Amino acid sequence: MARIKVIGLESLQKKLKSNVSLEDVKNVVRQNGAELQRKIQDKAEFQKGYQTGDTKRSVDLRIEDDGLTAVSGPTTEYASYLEYGTRFMEAQPFVRPALNEQKEQFKKDMKKLVR
Numbered sequence: 001m002a003r004i005k006v007i008g009l010e011s012l013q014k015k016l017k018s019n020v021s022l023e024d025v026k027n028v029v030r031q032n033g034a035e036l037q038r039k040i041q042d043k044a045e046f047q048k049g050y051q052t053g054d055t056k057r058s059v060d061l062r063i064e065d066d067g068l069t070a071v072s073g074p075t076t077e078y079a080s081y082l083e084y085g086t087r088f089m090e091a092q093p094f095v096r097p098a099l100n101e102q103k104e105q106f107k108k109d110m111k112k113l114v115r
Contacts, residue, residue: 028106028113032070033070034070036061036070036098036099037060039098040073046082048092056074058074059073059075060072083095
């Protein structure tokens with residue numbers, strides 16, 4: 001599952017307490033989690049080999065830690081083979097590119113809250 005680690009959480013918490021409610025933060029996490037899920041599904045179009053759509057349909061979103069964590073990713077047992085490849089097949093990354101795109105948007109959204 002894809003995860004984003006925030007460094008400097010203490011100073012962020014202080015600033016958020018003075019500027020923003022916790023509900024605003026939860027909304028940003030929920031929105032960005034849903035966008036990440038959609039991007040992973042959009043990128044789960046595999047060009048090589050046999051494609052059934054199971055991996056694309058298996059991408060789920062879970063909101064955890066009382067709304068402060070969004071976890072999204074495929075749940076098929078072979079998804080890591082598609083993402084990283086094997087000695088017999090070339091990698092077809094779809095989670096990492098989606099995460100790299102979405103984490104920039106998440107940072108922008110959090111900065112908007114702090115301002």
